[in-house]
Amino acid sequence: xxxxxxxxxxxxxxxxxxxxxxxxxxxxxxxxxxxxxxxxxxxxxxxxxxxxxxxxxxxxxxxxxxxxxxxxxxxxxxxxxxxxxxxxxxxxxxxxxxxxxxxxxxxxxxxxxxxxxxxxxxxxxxxxxxxxxxxxxxxxxxxxxxxxxxxxxxxxxxxxxxxxxxxxxxxxxxxxxxxxxxxxxxxxxxxxxxxxxxxxxxxxxxxxxxxxxxxxxxxxxxxxxxxxxxxxxxxxxxxxxxxxxxxxxxxxxxxxxxxxxxxxxxxxxxxxxxxxxxxxxxxxxxxxx
Numbered sequence: 001x002x003x004x005x006x007x008x009x010x011x012x013x014x015x016x017x018x019x020x021x022x023x024x025x026x027x028x029x030x031x032x033x034x035x036x037x038x039x040x041x042x043x044x045x046x047x048x049x050x051x052x053x054x055x056x057x058x059x060x061x062x063x064x065x066x067x068x069x070x071x072x073x074x075x076x077x078x079x080x081x082x083x084x085x086x087x088x089x090x091x092x093x094x095x096x097x098x099x100x101x102x103x104x105x106x107x108x109x110x111x112x113x114x115x116x117x118x119x120x121x122x123x124x125x126x127x128x129x130x131x132x133x134x135x136x137x138x139x140x141x142x143x144x145x146x147x148x149x150x151x152x153x154x155x156x157x158x159x160x161x162x163x164x165x166x167x168x169x170x171x172x173x174x175x176x177x178x179x180x181x182x183x184x185x186x187x188x189x190x191x192x193x194x195x196x197x198x199x200x201x202x203x204x205x206x207x208x209x210x211x212x213x214x215x216x217x218x219x220x221x222x223x224x225x226x227x228x229x230x231x232x233x234x235x236x237x238x239x240x241x242x243x244x245x246x247x248x249x250x251x252x253x254x255x256x257x258x259x260x261x262x263x264x265x266x267x268x269x270x271x272x273x274x275x276x277x278x279x280x281x282x283x284x285x286x287x288x289x
Contacts, residue, residue, distance in 0.1 A: 043123050044095045045078075045267070046102070047246070048115035049088040049136060049221045051145045057084070064130045066108050076101050077125040078267075081136050085145075088136035088221055090267065092125050116219060116246050118276040124267035137221050139229070140195045147228035152242040153214075155251040159258055161214050161239055162186075168210045172197060172217045172226050173264070176284035180271055181261025183216065194222055198229070207234040218263065220244035249274055 055063070060082055067080055071091065076098065078091030087109060093101065106113055153161060162169045162183060171178050171186045178188040189200040205213070213235050217223050223240035230238045241248060245263045252259075254274050262271040262279035271279030 042095070042119045042121055043092050044098045045090065045092040045118050045120060045124065046098060046115040047090045047219045048113045049086065049219070049224075050109075050111060050114070051086040051136075051224060052111070054082065054084055054086060060132050063108060064132060067105065067130045068128060070101060070104050070108070071128045071130075074098075074101050077123060077128055079125075079129040079131065082130070082132050083134060083136045086136050090125075092120070092123060092267075116243060116250075118246070118272065120269055120278060122268070124269050126268075137225055138193070138195050139198070139225050141198055141229060143225050143229050144232065145224065145228055147231045148224060148238075148240070151227045151231070151238050151240050153239050154242050155248045158214070158216075158239070158241050158248065159252070159256070161212075162258060164212070167212045167214050167239075168205070170205075170213055170215045172215050172222045174285075177218070177264040179284050180264040180281050181259065184258045184260060186216075197226065201230070201233070205235075207236065210235065212237040212239075214239040214241070216241040216245060216248075218244050218265065219246050246272075246276065249276055 054060075064082060071077065074093055074097040076091050076093035078089065080089040080091070081087060091098070091101065102113055102115070161167055162185060167185075169183055169186045171182050171188055172194070174192055174194070175188060175190050178186070182188070189197055189204075191197055191200060213230060215223050215226055215230070215238070217226075220241070220243050223244070227238050227240040245259070249257070249259065249263065249272070257274060259274065262273050262281045264271055264285070269278045270283045271281045273279045
């Protein structure tokens with residue numbers, strides 16, 4: 001594997017079912033399978049987020065500048081949101097450049113990125129955007145993220161939970177996303193934005209009646225915030241789909257899938273199908289009120 005900056009080769013080896021790669025700078029990466037599965041003429045799209053205590057606000061401008069410079073250097077485009085509560089991002093570039101971005105962004109953010117990956121034959125983003133916002137996903141509610149511990153379930157367990165008629169399956173996404181595709185038995189809250197979801201819960205749901213609630217979203221971040229919000233309201237059993245719809249579609253074969261339709265994504269692909277390939281459904285967000 002060649003380094004696009006230096007032209008030097010990196011040495012790779014197979015070990016314990018994972019590929020370890022020694023890069024020209026001496027760094028060892030154990031996540032090469034996420035990279036090499038993409039053809040070199042494709043673009044790799046990754047999404048990642050983390051709720052965590054961030055550095056002081058006065059340091060944010062420096063972090064933003066370093067991330068912008070890194071994206072320009074590697075021809076990586078997309079959006080990164082920074083906030084006191086953490087960071088949230090979707091970016092895209094050539095697989096080799098995305099690999100370098102991950103390694104350097106981990107240093108800048110002082111963490112190890114847990115990302116989801118897909119591919120497309122064209123660059124789906126048009127610009128580089130690093131923003132500083134009050135929230136990395138806007139709910140406009142005080143939430144103790146720690147109350148969401150032990151609410152995550154994997155795709156197989158998710159299928160078992162939402163098949164149970166006693167489970168209320170709540171789509172935490174917007175109305176146009178729901179109409180593009182959703183899970184069997186899912187309730188559409190009819191929202192135009194995430195911050196409207198608490199009003200729907202207040203009017204339509206009752207902890208005494210709805211003992212078990214299963215929630216899902218595109219990549220997991222909205223549920224990371226809404227699961228603890230529901231727990232704080234007194235809902236007894238709350239489950240969130242780990243990694244969101246995108247992780248579910250990657251993990252579950254079509255014959256076992258309870259997903260119906262396509263998944264709306266916030267880039268030029270508009271939707272992805274069960275294989276995480278660009279879908280065919282129209283952009284319903286253009287007609288959202």
